[in-house]
Structures are given as C-alpha cells and as structure tokens.
Amino acid sequence: MTLTFNKESFRGDYSYHNSPAAIRRFPFPFDRDEYMYSVNMEPHKGGRDGSVFQRRFDVDEHYVAEMEDRAITLARDPMRCQSLPHMRLAGWDLLELIMVSKSEDYPDLFQLTRDGDRWRWVNKPLGIDDTFTFLDDATLPHGPMEYITRQTQGDFAVLDQREGNLWMDAGMITSQADWSLDFDIGMNFFEWHAPVPRAAEMGIFQRALKFLMNVQVDTPARRLNWTMTVNPRLDTSPETYPEWGPEKRSLTPDNIGEKQYLRVELQTFWRLPRSNGLAFPIRCYLCSLQDIVTVPKWGRRLHRVIRDLPDDLATYKGFLVNKPLIVDYLARFDDGAPTSPGIWPD
Amino acid sequence: MQSLKLTRKEPLSPRITRFRFEHPEGAPLPIFAGGAHVMVQMQDGAVLRRNAYSLISDPADRSGYEIAVQREDQGRGGSRWMHEQAQPGMVMTIGAPVNLFALNLTAKRHLLIAGGVGITPFLAQVRDLGRIGAPYELHHAIRSAAEAVPLPDGARLHVSDQGSRMDLDAILSGQPLGTHLYVCGSDRMIRAVLDAARGLGWPADALHSEEFLAPAPGEPFAVHCARSHKTLTVGAHQSLLEALEAAGIDAPWLCRGGACGQCETDVIACDGTIDHHDHWLDPDEQAHKIMPCVSRFRGQLLTIDR
Numbered sequence: 001m002t003l004t005f006n007k008e009s010f011r012g013d014y015s016y017h018n019s020p021a022a023i024r025r026f027p028f029p030f031d032r033d034e035y036m037y038s039v040n041m042e043p044h045k046g047g048r049d050g051s052v053f054q055r056r057f058d059v060d061e062h063y064v065a066e067m068e069d070r071a072i073t074l075a076r077d078p079m080r081c082q083s084l085p086h087m088r089l090a091g092w093d094l095l096e097l098i099m100v101s102k103s104e105d106y107p108d109l110f111q112l113t114r115d116g117d118r119w120r121w122v123n124k125p126l127g128i129d130d131t132f133t134f135l136d137d138a139t140l141p142h143g144p145m146e147y148i149t150r151q152t153q154g155d156f157a158v159l160d161q162r163e164g165n166l167w168m169d170a171g172m173i174t175s176q177a178d179w180s181l182d183f184d185i186g187m188n189f190f191e192w193h194a195p196v197p198r199a200a201e202m203g204i205f206q207r208a209l210k211f212l213m214n215v216q217v218d219t220p221a222r223r224l225n226w227t228m229t230v231n232p233r234l235d236t237s238p239e240t241y242p243e244w245g246p247e248k249r250s251l252t253p254d255n256i257g258e259k260q261y262l263r264v265e266l267q268t269f270w271r272l273p274r275s276n277g278l279a280f281p282i283r284c285y286l287c288s289l290q291d292i293v294t295v296p297k298w299g300r301r302l303h304r305v306i307r308d309l310p311d312d313l314a315t316y317k318g319f320l321v322n323k324p325l326i327v328d329y330l331a332r333f334d335d336g337a338p339t340s341p342g343i344w345p346d
Numbered sequence: 347m348q349s350l351k352l353t354r355k356e357p358l359s360p361r362i363t364r365f366r367f368e369h370p371e372g373a374p375l376p377i378f379a380g381g382a383h384v385m386v387q388m389q390d391g392a393v394l395r396r397n398a399y400s401l402i403s404d405p406a407d408r409s410g411y412e413i414a415v416q417r418e419d420q421g422r423g424g425s426r427w428m429h430e431q432a433q434p435g436m437v438m439t440i441g442a443p444v445n446l447f448a449l450n451l452t453a454k455r456h457l458l459i460a461g462g463v464g465i466t467p468f469l470a471q472v473r474d475l476g477r478i479g480a481p482y483e484l485h486h487a488i489r490s491a492a493e494a495v496p497l498p499d500g501a502r503l504h505v506s507d508q509g510s511r512m513d514l515d516a517i518l519s520g521q522p523l524g525t526h527l528y529v530c531g532s533d534r535m536i537r538a539v540l541d542a543a544r545g546l547g548w549p550a551d552a553l554h555s556e557e558f559l560a561p562a563p564g565e566p567f568a569v570h571c572a573r574s575h576k577t578l579t580v581g582a583h584q585s586l587l588e589a590l591e592a593a594g595i596d597a598p599w600l601c602r603g604g605a606c607g608q609c610e611t612d613v614i615a616c617d618g619t620i621d622h623h624d625h626w627l628d629p630d631e632q633a634h635k636i637m638p639c640v641s642r643f644r645g646q647l648l649t650i651d652r
Contacts, residue, residue, distance in 0.1 A: 086451040089478055135477070162450045163551050214600065214608060217376050218442045273377040274405070274474070276448035 003109070005064040005125060011072070016232035018291055022061055026287045027052045028295070028343045029224040029264050033304040035313075037204055041211060044222035044268045048344075052266055053222070056101035057152060058283065059109065064125055066153045066175070066234065073174040073235050074150075079182045080237075081146050083158070083170035090158050090170060091145035092135055093272035094279050098148045123151055145170055154266075154283030157181075159189075161213060161276055168192050175234035175284045177227045177263060178318060183238070197312045212278060217271045225265040228319040228326070232261055232286045251322050256329045257290035260322065262302065289329060295345045299333030306330060347387065350375075350411070350440045352432055358414055358495040362463060363429055364402070366412045367440055374408035378443035380471030381556070384411060385441035385602065390427045394591075397424040397560075398603055400466035400530075401443060404473045411440070414495070416463040422560060422583060444600050447530070447556040449474065454524030456482040457517070459539055461531025462493055467556060468530065472498045487512040487535070514542045528554045559604045561585035562623055564642045570649040571595055572614050586638035595652050597638060604640035611636050611650050618645010 008015045018026070047053025052060070074080055083091055099121055103112035111122040117134040128151065132139035140147045149156045149172035158170035165188040173181035184192040189209050215221055229236055230247045251259055263286055270279040293299035306314075307327045314320040340346055350367035358364050369375060378401060388395040403412035418425045432438070447467050449456060456475060458468045465486050475482045484501040488494060491505055504512035518527070518539075527548060529539040536555045543553055563583045570577045571590070580589040587609055590597050600606040604624030613620070613634050621644065624637035636643075636650065 089451065160451065161448065162452070210607065214606065216442055216444055216600075217378070273443075274379055275451060276379040276381075276445045 003059065003061060003063075003125075006061050008062070008065045010065070010069045010232055010234045014231050014233070016062070016065070016286065018287060019061060020294075023287060023291045023294060024345065025051055025060075026292075027224055027264050027266055027285055028262075028292075028298050028301075028345075029226040030301050030305050031341065031343050033301050033339055034308055035305045037198065040223045041221045041269075042223070044220040052283075052285065055105040056220075056268075057098055057105070057154075057281070058266070059102070059106055059125075059153065063153055067126060067151060069234050070150060070172075070174045077239055080174045080239075081149070081172045082181060082185050083143055083145050084160075084186065087145070087158055087160060087170035087275075087277070088137065088143070089135075090160065090272050090275035090277035090279075091143055093274045093277065094156065094158060095144040095148040096134070096274075097270060097272065097279065098152050102152075126151055146172060152281075154281045157280040157282065158272075159278040159280055161278055164213070165189055166209065166212060166278060173237075176237055176282070177229070177265070177284075178236055178238060178241075180238045195316070197316050212269055215269050215271050215278060217273050220268055220270045222266060222268045225267055227263045227265075227317040228322070229261045229263045229286065230259055230322070232288070234284060234286075248319070248321060251325055253325065253328065256322075256325055257293075258288055260289045260326060260329075261286045262289065262292055289326070293330070293333040296333070297339050297346050299330065300335070300337060301339050303327065303330035303334040347385075347439050347441050349437050352434050352436045352438055353410065355432065355434055360492050362414050362416045362493075362495055364412055364414050365428065365432065366403075366410050367438070368410040370437060375411055376442065377408060378405045378470075379445050379448055380405050380474040381447035381449060381467045382443035382445040382470070383447075383467075383601070384413065384443055385600075386413070386424075386428070387439035387441075388424060388427050388432075390423055390431070393423075394588075395422070395424045395427065396602055397428075398601055400447075400470070402466050402469040405470050406473070406477065411443075414463065414466050414469075418560075422563070444606070446601055446605050447528070447554065449480075449528070450526045450552075450554065451478075451480075453480070453526035453552070455522060455526070456480060457521055457525050457527045458482060458484045459512075459517070459527065459529045459531075460484070460486045461529075461535035462488055464529075464531030464535070464556075465495060465497075466530070468528070469498065471528075472501075483517075485512060485517060487531070514539060515546070518543050518546050518548070526552045526554065528556075530556045533557055556605070557625070559623060559625075559640045561588075561602075561640050562621075562642065564621065565644060567618075567643045567645070568647050569643065570615075570647055571652040572649055573652055580642070585640065586636070586642065590638060590652060597652060599639060602639045604637050607637075609637055609639050611638055611652055613648065614651055615647070615649035616643070616645070617647050618643055620648070 052058045099112045102110040109124050113120040119134050120131045122129045156172045159166040160169040168184045168187050171181045266283040268281050314323050351370045353368045354366035356364050383398045383400045385396050399413035402414050415425050415428045417429045460468050487504045490507045504510050529536050566582050567580050574595050578589050578593050580586050598608045600608045607626045621642045622632050623640040
C-alpha cells in the first residue's frame with residue numbers, strides 16, 4: 001500500500017481536500033434514512049479492505065497535515081493535552097498499544113524494535129527515529145501519551161476506571177466537536193455527557209457505561225458519531241469559538257456544497273492492560289456535501305436524515321441555523337428513489 | 347478463550363497448588379493488570395466446568411500465566427479436577443484476563459489484606475505496585491502454618507493458631523489519608539475487615555473487596571426461557587447459567603461469580619422466590635432481574651428473558 005500525504009491546511013485558507021479514493025472510503029454514518037441515538041457498538045476487529053475500519057488506527061492521506069495542525073493548536077494552547085498524575089501508566093499503555101498496532105498494520109511507515117525495555121520507534125512520514133526506555137518518562141521529549149498522540153490522527157480521551165465509573169483523567173483533544181478537555185478533565189461519564197439532550201432519559205448512558213466498563217483487552221469496540229462543521233476545521237473547540245463560530249453564518253446557497261462538511265467520528269474503545277484504564281480515540285473524518293453527493297445513495301440518504309432530524313438534536317450538533325440551507329441543497333440530489341440498507345456505497 | 351499448555355504444577359502448601367500455563371508455541375501472552383482473573387475450562391467427564399482463578403504471576407511477564415488453586419473437597423469438583431486430573435503437558439482452554447479487582451491508581455498508599463487463598467490477586471498486584479513505585483503494605487492472615495504460601499518480601503504473615511492473629515484495628519487505624527484498602531478472602535473475613543474500616547471512618551470509595559462465589563447448590567428448579575421457547579430443569583449442583591448453556595441458550599458471561607454483571611437477565615414471571623447470591627444487583631433490581639451464574643429459584647416456575 002502506498003500512501004501519498006496531502007499538503008493541506010485545516011485553518012486559514014482551508015486547503016483540506018479529499019481524493020476520490022478518500023471520498024469512497026469516507027465512513028458515512030447512516031445505515032438507514034433516519035437517525036436517532038443508539039448504543040451502536042460493534043467489535044473493532046477489522047473491516048472491509050481499504051475501509052477506515054480495516055486497521056486498528058487508520059492512517060490516511062491527511063496524516064501529516066493533521067499532525068501539523070495539532071502542533072499549531074498545542075503551541076497556542078498547551079491545555080489541550082492534560083494527564084492527571086495517576087494516568088502516567090495509562091499513557092504508557094496507550095503508547096504501547098499504538099506503536100505495536102501501527103508497526104504491525106503499516107510496516108512500511110512505522111517500525112518498532114524492542115530489546116527489553118529499550119525501544120526504538122521509527123515514524124517515516126514524520127521523520128522521527130527515537131530510542132527510549134519503556135516506562136521511563138525522562139527518556140521521551142514529552143509524556144508518553146502526548147508523545148504518541150502527537151503522531152496519531154484523532155483525539156484521545158484516556159479514561160480511568162474506578163468506583164464503578166469512568167473518569168476523564170487524561171486526553172489529547174485538538175480536533176473536537178465543540179467540547180473542552182480543560183473543562184471536562186476529572187469528570188465522570190455522566191458528568192461529561194450531561195449536555196447531551198434526550199439520551200439520559202433514554203437510559204443510553206447507563207447502558208453505554210456498563211458496556212464500556214466491560215470492554216476487555218481482546219475485544220476492542222467501535223461506533224460512529226457525527227455532526228456538521230462549516231469549513232474543514234479540526235479545531236472546533238469552545239476555546240476558539242470566536243474564530244470559527246462566525247463562519248457558520250458564511251454559508252450561502254452558492255457556497256454550501258463546498259463549505260459545509262459532514263463530520264464523522266470513528267470512536268473506538270480499548271482496554272489498557274497495565275493500568276486497567278480505557279482508551280477512547282475519537283478519529284475525525286471530514287467530507288464536504290459536494291463530495292458526499294458524488295455517491296448517489298449518500299446524497300439521497302443524507303437529505304432525508306437532516307430533513308427529519310428533530311430540532312433539539314440539530315441545536316446540540318450546532319447546525320440548526322443552517323439546517324434549511326442544508327436541506328435545500330441536499331434536496332437537489334434526492335430523487336425519492338429507495339436506498340439500500342447499510343452504510344456502504346452501492 | 348485461548349489454548350494454553352500446562353507446563354508446571356507444584357504445591358505451594360498442602361492444599362494450594364500453583365499451575366503455570368504457556369503458549370504452546372512459546373508466543374508471548376497479553377499483559378494484564380494485577381487483580382485480573384482468567385476463566386479455566388475443564389472437561390470433567392460429561393460436565394464442562396469453568397472456574398475463575400486470579401493470576402498470581404508478574405503481570406508484565408508475557409512468558410506465562412500462573413494461578414494458584416486451593417483444593418475444596420466439599421466444592422463442586424473444579425479444584426479437585428485441577429489437583430487430580432490436570433497434568434503438565436495438557437493443553438487447556440483459558441480465557442483472556444479480566445480485571446474486576448484493579449488497583450485504584452489515585453491512591454496515595456495501598457493496604458492489601460488477604461485471608462487464606464485470597465492472597466492470590468495480591469501476588470500479582472505487588473509486582474505492579476513495585477514497578478510504579480507506589481507505597482503498599484501486604485498482610486496475609488491464615489489459621490495455621492499449614493496454610494502458609496511463599497510471600498513477597500516485606501509481607502506480614504498473621505497465623506491465628508500461633509497467637510499472631512491479625513490486629514485489624516491497629517492496621518486500619520494507622521494508615522494515612524488517601525490510603526485505599528483491598529481485601530480478598532472468605533465472605534466472613536471480607537465483612538469483618540470492611541466493617542472495621544467503616545467503623546473507623548474510612549470513606550466507602552477507598553474500600554475494595556473481591557470474593558469469588560461458587561454457585562451454591564440447591565433444590566432443582568424449573569425455568570422457562572421465553573425468547574428461546576424452552577423450559578429447562580436446573581439440577582441441584584448446576585447453576586442456571588450452566589443449564590442455559592447445556593440447552594444451547596446463549597448468555598454472556600465474564601466472571602461466573604456474581605460480580606461482573608454480564609449475565610444479568612430480566613425476569614418475566616416469578617411464581618416463587620429468587621435466592622439472589624450475587625454482588626451485582628441493587629435491592630430494587632432484584633424484583634425483576636436475576637444473575638444466572640450464582641442465583642437460584644425456589645417455587646413453581648421462573649420465566650426469564652433468554
């Protein structure tokens with residue numbers, strides 16, 4: 001497999017773009033023509049060849065640019081990466097999980113050589129060749145979680161499991177759908193989900209927590225979540241709202257296909273063996289509406305989903321103001337034909 | 347579940363034997379955190395037994411998993427089978443490590459109190475504590491010298507018939523704030539330790555215990571599985587979970603000891619009384635749920651959603 005990494009930006013001139021192959025492998029999140037919350041978990045044990053589900057930590061054409069964007073965000077706001085003192089071991093767990101997975105899944109790009117506790121890590125796309133001592137923080141330029149997540153696409157919440165609950169005690173969060181690690185750090189599962197409408201009454205969180213606390217080392221799980229973002233911007237955080245919030249008002253019928261993005265999170269869940277913590281990577285994929293509708297099934301279905309979405313969910317997801325524009329645009333690509341079940345293109 | 351080879355079997359005490367399992371081709375095994383257990387599957391004649399045993403080996407040592415099994419002559423037969431039938435060279439089916447008794451890593455200090463064979467999870471945990479440099483104290487309380495097993499350096503042994511009975515109040519009242527207490531042993535011992543700690547004002551969040559329940563025997567009973575349209579009889583020495591499995595009805599499980607919550611099952615109708623033996627259901631849930639791994643029923647017919 002040969003990957004070419006895009007030269008692109010997620011801010012300023014927003015030169016982010018998807019190749020035709022990237023569009024085809026976009027994780028379209030709707031398996032039917034309507035949407036409601038569910039604990040839509042499935043085992044994270046591979047998937048279709050070429051899909052984002054195939055490998056444990058997907059690496060795609062946006063890898064290098066995403067890591068550059070993360071470095072910019074961290075330079076402006078170091079609090080996007082935090083780890084409470086008791087999460088040190090979980091950080092090493094995460095480093096080990098990612099290094100082992102990536103070196104096995106992408107041997108052309110990443111190499112890990114282990115001689116006892118002496119480890120050598122080669123990351124070819126980012127030009128990194130480091131040797132360090134496992135479990136010795138002083139031998140790395142950053143803490144273990146920060147070190148490895150500066151080299152891995154997606155946000156990472158690292159959760160401690162204790163007192164029958166999960167706790168947001170560490171994380172690297174620079175590409176979030178409008179939530180703040182600095183605000184949520186130290187919260188438990190129910191506390192950090194408190195803003196989500198409807199789901200608590202539906203008993204979703206009790207069931208989800210029970211499921212997550214029973215994720216085992218050999219049974220990682222995954223689900224998809226989604227929202228809408230104007231412009232291909234990774235850093236849609238509360239901290240930078242003044243920068244991106246006003247952009248929501250920049251949509252017109254003429255530019256919406258190009259500027260409105262469907263933002264999909266591939267969320268995976270991993271038991272960390274040494275700390276008994278839970279790693280929760282949240283990988284963000286962005287696809288413009290004009291690229292989505294190149295897959296006719298997706299164009300039809302997205303129109304029906306957004307058209308019928310209750311307003312409180314559109315408000316929570318932050319696009320109620322643009323919902324009529326989005327529906328009008330997508331209606332042009334919905335001829336009323338039936339759609340096939342499942343998320344895949346026909 | 348994975349197939350592992352039993353490579354060593356050696357006595358630690360007259361009743362406790364250590365078993366070591368390795369990958370048949372020598373491949374490294376997954377790392378675990380101290381406090382984890384594995385499910386050991388035993389084909390005992392026509393009966394398939396699954397017993398949970400805490401891992402006692404160094405969690406970071408991927409060359410093998412070790413467990414310690416105490417022979418229970420009055421038990422259901424799993425420990426007897428391990429002592430009598432399991433022999434080095436055999437390939438056995440062992441589950442992946444599952445941890446329901448993990449250390450709380452926010453603790454400033456860890457106080458580990460074991461009764462008898464309850465020492466097992468702590469043997470692995472002290473390796474983790476040593477590795478992360480966390481302060482800890484390990485106490486092992488036994489009735490007589492015959493129950494003694496080799497202990498890690500620094501552990502305190504209390505032998506009640508030699509007059510060195512564990513002085514719980516002294517141990518529990520001398521701990522600094524931020525200490526977490528872990529206790530593993532018999533039901534009676536766990537209750538005594540937790541009661542003493544509560545009496546001294548320990549916060550509930552700092553108290554941790556693990557007791558593996560074996561399914562208690564009882565009178566046979568009838569159960570109707572509404573979703574599968576099957577009616578079964580659960581034998582006197584069989585658990586409801588085992589009866590479901592024998593009838594080909596799938597129920598999820600992890601610990602088979604009333605602690606993990608995986609096999610929780612809705613009760614649709616109950617013409618009789620459920621004997622709840624688990625540590626999972628809240629009192630208000632007991633009216634409409636049952637844990638088939640350890641709980642039983644007395645009465646005419648129990649109807650469950652399986």
